[in-house]
Every structure is written in C-alpha cells, then in structure tokens.
Amino acid sequence: MHEYSVTKRIVKIINGAAAEHRAERVKTAFLVIGENTCIIPESVQMYFDMIAKGTPSEGAVLKVRAVKAEMRCPSCGKNFIRPRFSFECPVCGALGSPTDVGNECYVERVELFDNAL
Amino acid sequence: MDTKDIKIMADINEEIGKIAAGTREKLRGKGVLAVNVIGAPGAGKTSCLLHIIEGLKGVRCYVIEGDIQSNIDTDRLKALGIEAVQINTGGECHLDSVQIQNTVNEMPLDGSGILFIENIGNLVCPAESNIGESLKMLIVTVTEGADKPYKYPLAFEKAGIIILNKADLLPYVDFDMDYFMRGVRALNADAPVFEVSAKNGAGFDGVCECLARVL
Numbered sequence: 064m065h066e067y068s069v070t071k072r073i074v075k076i077i078n079g080a081a082a083e084h085r086a087e088r089v090k091t092a093f094l095v096i097g098e099n100t101c102i103i104p105e106s107v108q109m110y111f112d113m114i115a116k117g118t119p120s121e122g123a124v125l126k127v128r129a130v131k132a133e134m135r136c137p138s139c140g141k142n143f144i145r146p147r148f149s150f151e152c153p154v155c156g157a158l159g160s161p162t163d164v165g166n167e168c169y170v171e172r173v174e175l176f177d178n179a180l
Numbered sequence: 181m182d183t184k185d186i187k188i189m190a191d192i193n194e195e196i197g198k199i200a201a202g203t204r205e206k207l208r209g210k211g212v213l214a215v216n217v218i219g220a221p222g223a224g225k226t227s228c229l230l231h232i233i234e235g236l237k238g239v240r241c242y243v244i245e246g247d248i249q250s251n252i253d254t255d256r257l258k259a260l261g262i263e264a265v266q267i268n269t270g271g272e273c274h275l276d277s278v279q280i281q282n283t284v285n286e287m288p289l290d291g292s293g294i295l296f297i298e299n300i301g302n303l304v305c306p307a308e309s310n311i312g313e314s315l316k317m318l319i320v321t322v323t324e325g326a327d328k329p330y331k332y333p334l335a336f337e338k339a340g341i342i343i344l345n346k347a348d349l350l351p352y353v354d355f356d357m358d359y360f361m362r363g364v365r366a367l368n369a370d371a372p373v374f375e376v377s378a379k380n381g382a383g384f385d386g387v388c389e390c391l392a393r394v395l
Contacts, residue, residue: 090339148330150366
C-alpha cells in the first residue's frame with residue numbers, strides 16, 4: 064500500500080548508482096523483497112515506470128526476487144516456510160519462531176548500459 | 181551496446197531508517213519515550229489511550245494522531261486537556277518517519293514524558309516501519325478474532341506491549357484464547373499481554389505500570 068514512496072527511494076538508489084558509474088541509462092535493476100515488507104512487486108513496477116520518466120532509470124526493467132517468510136523450528140533446528148494460519152513446523156509440529164528471512168528490502172545489483180564503450 | 185553489472189546491495193529503507201533514528205535520539209535527549217500505537221480501524225486505539233493517559237498520573241503525555249482524514253480523535257483528546265497534534269495522510273496507509281520528524285520538530289515537548297503516536301488503523305504497513313519510536317504498542321480486540329497473530333504476524337512480532345481490548349465482550353464472541361496466545365508466544369516470547377476494556381476501564385492499571393517502568 065506504500066509502494067509509491069518505496070519506489071521513489073528505489074529510483075533514487077538506481078539513479079545514484081548510474082551517476083556513480085557514469086552510465087546514462089539503466090538496463091535492469093534486481094531487487095530482493097521479503098514477504099514481511101508488504102510490498103507488492105507489480106505495484107512497484109507500475110510506479111517505477113511513472114517515477115523513472117526523464118531519468119537514467121527510464122525504460123529499465125525491474126526484476127524482483129520475492130522471498131517468503133521463514134520460521135525456525137526449535138526442535139529440528141531448521142527453517143521452514145511459514146504456512147498459512149499456523150506456525151507449526153511441517154516436520155515435527157513444534158512452534159517455530161520468526162527469523163530475518165522475509166524482511167529483505169534491497170537493490171541487489173544494476174545492469175547499466177556502458178556508454179564509455 | 182555493452183552493459184556492465186554492478187553489485188550495490190543498497191538497503192531501500194536506509195534513508196528513512198536514519199531519519200527515524202534521528203527522531204529517536206532527539207526525543208531521548210528530551211527525556212521523551214515515543215510509543216507507536218498500532219491496531220486495526222475500530223480497535224479502540226484512541227479510547228485505550230484516554231484510559232492510559234488518565235492512569236499515568238504525574239507523567240507528561242503527548243499524542244500525535246494519524247488518520248487518513250478528519251481530526252475527530254484529536255478533538256477528543258484536546259477536550260480532555262491532552263496535548264495532541266493531528267496528521268492527515270490523505271490516503272497513505274501509515275505514518276512515515278519524515279512526517280514524524282517534521283511534527284516532532286514543531287512540537288514544544290518541553291518536559292520529559294511519553295509521546296504516543298497513534299498510527300493509521302491498519303495491521304500491515306505500520307508494523308513494518310519504525311518511525312522513531314522506542315516501543316510499539318499493539319491494540320487488538322476479541323471481536324477481530326483469535327486468528328490475528330497468524331494473519332498479521334509482523335504486528336505481533338514487533339510489539340513491545342500487546343493490548344487485547346473489548347475483553348468485556350468475551351462471553352459473547354467465540355474467541356479462542358489458547359489459539360490466540362499460542363500464536364502470540366510463537367512470534368513474541370516477551371511482550372506482556374493485557375486484557376482490557378476501554379468500555380468499562382478494566383485492565384489498564386497493568387498497562388500503565390508497564391509503561392511507567394519502561395519510562
């Protein structure tokens with residue numbers, strides 16, 4: 064629901080990287096977005112196309128890797144993907160506890176058109 | 181045209197995180213503890229705050245009210261002599277750290293105490309962001325149902341205090357307390373859970389003692 068402001072920051076980060084590497088245009092940006100961020104990738108792409116207009120990011124493709132939230136089972140010691148309406152480990156049934164997997168929210172890398180060549 | 185691939189690993193929330201940290205520092209310097217109050221629309225956030233502020237005798241309380249529209253809640257607080265400021269987001273789903281930074285800068289805050297920031301009624305986005313608070317206080321109700329920890333896990337995971345409001349309605353609704361508490365404890369081993377009723381005022385002593393201790 065707050066994708067507009069998130070996308071403004073994403074465009075700023077990508078344009079910053081383009082400026083730093085003296086690229087006039089960005090080809091692709093790779094994002095990693097965890098389930099816990101409540102960010103909808105399709106919304107980000109829609110806002111991105113609007114916000115990036117007239118900047119080096121215009122026309123760039125966003126590739127989003129969505130990460131499911133994982134919990135950690137105290138008995139098995141392993142992570143499992145959080146099931147719907149339950150926190151039980153699918154193997155042993157113990158109650159899992161939250162982990163940081165699912166909180167990701169970053170721009171991993173950018174592919175820039177190399178105008179120096 | 182050739183391309184080059186640049187690894188940047190840039191945190192999308194770094195900028196707003198820094199703003200929130202600055203607000204927290206500023207408030208701490210003034211001896212003010214910020215409490216981010218989150219809960220669904222109609223959970224009774226403002227009604228609970230009225231009981232809590234009344235119970236926190238001798239503690240200076242300030243309120244920032246976040247709403248999509250209107251200043252109904254602020255008027256309720258001001259009528260009781262509580263220092264309250266309204267933020268209307270005009271559609272945004274949660275208060276952000278920039279709005280809170282600007283509002284805090286404009287508030288006199290001329291005495292140590294607690295600043296309650298009543299977030300937009302929503303269990304999703306407000307849970308995800310820190311806006312400069314030291315503590316999140318989650319308000320849920322028995323009428324919403326016992327499955328809320330399973331549907332909105334982050335809100336429960338991030339809460340420092342959990343209030344279960346409308347407890348006076350427990351005899352009339354099918355609220356499975358064991359299922360609720362099992363979910364809460366899986367997500368959050370430490371946060372105290374208080375059963376209260378903003379209707380009759382029951383249960384707020386524990387909340388006030390807890391807040392006074394944190395302060």
